[in-house]
Amino acid sequence: MLTVAPEIEVLARFGRALADPIRCQLLLALREAPAYPSDLADALGISRTRLSNHLACLRDCGLVVAVPDGRRTRYELADERLGHALDDLRTAVIAVEADRTCVEADEKGCC
Numbered sequence: 711m712l713t714v715a716p717e718i719e720v721l722a723r724f725g726r727a728l729a730d731p732i733r734c735q736l737l738l739a740l741r742e743a744p745a746y747p748s749d750l751a752d753a754l755g756i757s758r759t760r761l762s763n764h765l766a767c768l769r770d771c772g773l774v775v776a777v778p779d780g781r782r783t784r785y786e787l788a789d790e791r792l793g794h795a796l797d798d799l800r801t802a803v804i805a806v807e808a809d810r811t812c813v814e815a816d817e818k819g820c821c
Contacts (some may be wrong), residue, residue, distance in 0.1 A: 744786035
């Protein structure tokens, strides 16, 4: 059963999904059109196993859904408004003082 997450949890899940460049590429690809895993793996140049892990994360975050299509499964954004949100985020101006936001990024594994 699907439930609606509270707004803070929605933002946290969106942040977790966007924290990885491959997941960002997946979301942008699915923003353009629904796709099959094999096509997504080829387009991103990654293995299907790696793709599967990222799609699982995006499903767990609630941002994409798997849609049965005969013997195959197609992936798409869970809500069309996510595409608009991605557009807004892509065009937002952010203020940064350096290439990294945290001077301890390498040691902490952040930023």
